[in-house]
Structure formats: structure tokens, C-alpha cells
Amino acid sequence: MFANNPRVNPLESRKRLLVAESELNRAQLVHEWVAMTAGVRTLAARVRSFGSIASAAALLVTGLAAFRRGKFGSADVRLSWLQTILKGAGLISTLWLAFRGKGHDQENK
Numbered sequence: 543m544f545a546n547n548p549r550v551n552p553l554e555s556r557k558r559l560l561v562a563e564s565e566l567n568r569a570q571l572v573h574e575w576v577a578m579t580a581g582v583r584t585l586a587a588r589v590r591s592f593g594s595i596a597s598a599a600a601l602l603v604t605g606l607a608a609f610r611r612g613k614f615g616s617a618d619v620r621l622s623w624l625q626t627i628l629k630g631a632g633l634i635s636t637l638w639l640a641f642r643g644k645g646h647d648q649e650n651k
Contacts, residue, residue, distance in 0.1 A: 593642075597635045604632030 607628040 593638065597638050600631035600635035603628055
């Protein structure tokens with residue numbers, strides 16, 4: 543390619559090769575950035591779907607626990623660790639839905 547021009551010195555030849563290599567590296571970087579962005583979007587979608595499933599499950603379990611407590615439990619009985627976890631899950635799901643609702647409202651604007 544460069545051998546046909548006898549006036550091109552080795553430094554000029556090296557410079558052209560480095561410029562060509564840089565262009566290839568830039569193109570590869572752009573391709574990898576696009577692939578990484580797509581991967582992050584896929585991961586975010588999976589996290590959102592898992593979050594909504596977890597939130598619904600926590601609400602269901604909390605509702606069942608409240609129903610069971612109202613039917614069988616008394617206020618004087620010490621809470622078991624399972625009931626404590628269920629209460630925490632209910633609180634977390636309520637907060638999740640509240641913050642998630644605000645985020646969706648801002649995205650839709």
C-alpha cells in the first residue's frame with residue numbers, strides 16, 4: 543500500500559498506521575459501548591419486573607399475615623421472627639410502590 547510511494551519515510555508510514563489503528567479502536571469502542579448499553583437496559587428491565595413481582599408477593603404475604611393475626615393472634619403475644627419479616631416486607635413494599643409511582647410520573651412527563 544505504501545510501498546509504491548518511495549518518498550514516504552518510515553516515520554510517516556508509522557504515523558499512518560497508528561492513525562488507522564486508532565480509528566479501528568474507536569470503532570470497536572463504539573460497538574462495545576452500544577452492546578454494554580443494551581445489556582444495562584435489559585438488566586434494568588429485569589430488575590423492574592422482579593421488583594414488581596417481589597412487591598406483589600410481599601403485599602400478598604402481608605395481607606395473609608394480617609388476616610391470620612386478626613383471626614388467631616392476640617396483641618399480647620410476642621411476634622415471631624416470621625411475622626417481623628412480613629411486617630418489614632409490607633413496609634418495604636409500601637415504600638417501593640410510593641417511590642416507584644413518583645418515578646413513573648416523572649418519566650411520563
